[in-house]
Amino acid sequence: MITFDHTTKTYEGGVTAVNNVDFTVEEGSIVVLLGPSGCGKTTLLRMVNRLESITDGRIIIDGQNSMELNQIELRRKIGYVIQSNGLFPNMTIEENVMIVPDLLGWSKKEKRDRFHTLMELIGLNPKEYRKRYPHELSGGQQQRIGVVRALAADPPVMLMDEPFGALDPIIREKIQEEFLQIQREVKKTILFVSHDIDEAIKMADKIVLLRGGEIMQFDTPSEMLAHPKNDFVVQFFGKDRAIRSLSLHTVKDLQDNIGLVDFDETIHDTKTININQDLRNTLSMLMNQEADQVIVTDNNDHKLGAVTIDLVQKYLHFEIKGKPAASQKG
Amino acid sequence: MQEWIRFLDVNAPRILQLTIEHAMLVGLAIIVALIIGVPLGIYLTTNEYLAGTVLQVASITLTIPSIALFGVMIPVFSMINQGIGFVPAFVALVLYSQLPIIRNTYTAIKNVSPEMRDAAVGVGMKTYQRLLRVEIPNALPVIMAGIRTAVVLNIGIGVIAAYIGAGGLGVLITQGISRGDNYLIISGSLAVAFLAMIADGILLLIQKRYTPKGIAN
Ligand SMILES: Nc1ncnc2c1ncn2[C@@H]1O[C@H](COP(=O)(O)OP(=O)(O)O)[C@@H](O)[C@H]1O
Ligand SMILES: [Mg+2]
Numbered sequence: 452m453i454t455f456d457h458t459t460k461t462y463e464g465g466v467t468a469v470n471n472v473d474f475t476v477e478e479g480s481i482v483v484l485l486g487p488s489g490c491g492k493t494t495l496l497r498m499v500n501r502l503e504s505i506t507d508g509r510i511i512i513d514g515q516n517s518m519e520l521n522q523i524e525l526r527r528k529i530g531y532v533i534q535s536n537g538l539f540p541n542m543t544i545e546e547n548v549m550i551v552p553d554l555l556g557w558s559k560k561e562k563r564d565r566f567h568t569l570m571e572l573i574g575l576n577p578k579e580y581r582k583r584y585p586h587e588l589s590g591g592q593q594q595r596i597g598v599v600r601a602l603a604a605d606p607p608v609m610l611m612d613e614p615f616g617a618l619d620p621i622i623r624e625k626i627q628e629e630f631l632q633i634q635r636e637v638k639k640t641i642l643f644v645s646h647d648i649d650e651a652i653k654m655a656d657k658i659v660l661l662r663g664g665e666i667m668q669f670d671t672p673s674e675m676l677a678h679p680k681n682d683f684v685v686q687f688f689g690k691d692r693a694i695r696s697l698s699l700h701t702v703k704d705l706q707d708n709i710g711l712v713d714f715d716e717t718i719h720d721t722k723t724i725n726i727n728q729d730l731r732n733t734l735s736m737l738m739n740q741e742a743d744q745v746i747v748t749d750n751n752d753h754k755l756g757a758v759t760i761d762l763v764q765k766y767l768h769f770e771i772k773g774k775p776a777a778s779q780k781g
Numbered sequence: 782m783q784e785w786i787r788f789l790d791v792n793a794p795r796i797l798q799l800t801i802e803h804a805m806l807v808g809l810a811i812i813v814a815l816i817i818g819v820p821l822g823i824y825l826t827t828n829e830y831l832a833g834t835v836l837q838v839a840s841i842t843l844t845i846p847s848i849a850l851f852g853v854m855i856p857v858f859s860m861i862n863q864g865i866g867f868v869p870a871f872v873a874l875v876l877y878s879q880l881p882i883i884r885n886t887y888t889a890i891k892n893v894s895p896e897m898r899d900a901a902v903g904v905g906m907k908t909y910q911r912l913l914r915v916e917i918p919n920a921l922p923v924i925m926a927g928i929r930t931a932v933v934l935n936i937g938i939g940v941i942a943a944y945i946g947a948g949g950l951g952v953l954i955t956q957g958i959s960r961g962d963n964y965l966i967i968s969g970s971l972a973v974a975f976l977a978m979i980a981d982g983i984l985l986l987i988q989k990r991y992t993p994k995g996i997a998n
Contacts, residue, residue, distance in 0.1 A: 502903060526905035537900025541918040541993035551904050584995030600904075 452478045452640060453499060453608060457508035460494050460664075468494040470664040471508070476657075479638035483651040486661035486687075492644040495661075496610050499642060500529045512608060527551055530601030530609035530639070534616045536593045538585040544596055545581040551604040569599040572633055591622040598630060602637065612644045627653055648688060652676070652698055660684055673699050677770070693767060698731035702747050702758060705730060705766045711747055711756030718744045726755060734763050788964045796953065800972050803949035804980075806867070806942060807935045810874035814931060818879050819924065822886025823912065832887060839880035847938045850876070851945050870939070870947030877938055878931035885927025889920030918993045925988040929981055936977040940969075950976070 453476040460469040468491040476482040484492040497503040499510055501522045510517045517525060538547050546553070548569060549562045557565070570577035573595040585593055594615060601609055615623045627650065634641070645651045651658050652672040660667045660675065667687075668680045676696040679685045688695065703726045705711070714721075722742035724733055726749050737745060737760045747755045825832035854869030863869065893916045901911040917924075943951025950973050957965030989997070
């Protein structure tokens with residue numbers, strides 16, 4: 452758990468990058484720091500592992516004031532991932548991934564075992580990559596390595612500064628999924644910087660929306676989309692916030708709340724969609740008119756019913772005007 | 782050709798001995814220059830103010846004509862009865878090597894990308910760990926380039942050391958000039974050139990051997 456308690460940062464030149472910020476990242480959850488460039492996201496993040504000093508207020512990590520901890524030990528207990536992956540070009544992939552365990556004095560055997568486990572987590576063959584160097588890997592692979600390096604010594608807390616920001620959209624989405632999958636298993640307490648609204652909605656349990664170093668709103672993505680607290684929040688998420696909010700819901704949510712329609716056996720031009728697909732993708736599929744009928748299937752490919760634009764619209768209406776959003780991503 | 786053979790027949794052992802003397806003088810000066818210059822270069826990356834001054838002074842040192850610097854050494858070291866010979870020549874060579882070594886070390890470490898440094902600090906490296914594991918390995922090619930420059934420079938300047946009685950290949954050349962003996966002059970000059978090429982070649986091999994594979998491209 453990370454708690455920001457009236458945390459303020461003023462740089463030497465007099466710029467107040469973070470102003471009196473108060474919020475908590477609950478154990479095992481992802482909080483995304485979101486906001487326009489220069490709003491203080493990176494500064495706030497770097498104060499946690501003391502790469503930046505704290506001008507005023509406190510940061511409490513798992514019950515301890517960060518300033519009272521040894522800063523080297525503190526950093527070794529916090530996974531840190533940056534946009535430009537920050538891999539050391541002079542070290543092999545194994546040396547890179549095992550840097551923190553190495554600094555902590557793990558044995559050779561412990562390190563090798565851990566390396567295998569981690570590489571399997573991201574679907575890279577440990578034997579094949581062990582002796583390679585960062586420049587021999589693709590951008591996506593380097594970023595994956597950057598992520599598992601942060602996980603290497605199993606730190607309770609992770610800081611991620613636009614970790615997927617430099618990747619092209621297709622790979623980015625894939626790695627986001629992959630990372631959420633990993634997070635479901637490892638349940639780290641994560642502070643995640645992003646300037647990408649869709650990424651924030653997808654990754655966050657809660658979003659901190661910042662402007663000029665101040666918190667504009669601290670809420671779950673669905674709450675923030677459904678009930679923006681002020682004009683800045685409304686403007687920031689833009690006109691299509693209703694559509695964006697659909698990515699927080701699945702076909703299953705729609706089925707549970709308003710039900711599907713029966714499918715028509717006589718229509719031949721059909722496509723199927725998994726019940727766990729999100730509604731934003733579902734809507735895109737419907738709007739693109741990829742087929743005359745979209746049939747919903749469960750994980751065993753049983754047909755459950757059909758989904759239509761009308762249904763999605765109804766659901767949206769029900770969600771935004773009715774009760775607050777029900778379900779979160781898995 | 783006949784004459785060359787006769788010349789070498791008589792002088793080869795002496796040429797070889799002077800070459801060794803020359804290499805020893807330059808080698809020792811470089812070792813001491815490294816012991817001073819590399820840590821100083823690294824330290825300067827943490828002290829901008831001092832860096833400007835030191836690099837300035839080192840630059841000026843290199844612009845002093847070598848014969849003048851050797852000249853200045855004589856009265857200074859006379860005070861400890863070492864006015865001529867090995868000591869003043871050695872000190873002059875150490876001074877001349879400082880600029881390429883300090884400057885390249887300083888620049889190389891400075892040029893390590895801020896993200897990489899940030900990552901090193903972020904994963905919890907102490908300052909010396911960051912230097913040894915990240916900054917120096919990544920700066921090594923540029924530091925080595927500075928060392929090679931210093932070695933070649935010193936092998937050339939070392940010729941002047943003969944004028945203050947420090948021996949080396951300069952002896953052949955100065956004797957050749959005073960006696961009007963072209964064989965001496967030419968053999969001395971060629972020996973200097975060979976020595977420089979061989980030294981540079983060896984250092985290049987060392988550089989290749991110790992440059993981390995991940996950055997050698
Ligand atoms: N080292 C620094 N010295 C002075 N000002 C800085 C420094 N780093 C960032 N700032 C300023 O602090 C503000 C917040 O920066 P930053 O935290 O990097 O924002 P973000 O990550 O949201 O883009 C900006 O106005 C930026 O110019
Ligand atoms: Mg930033």
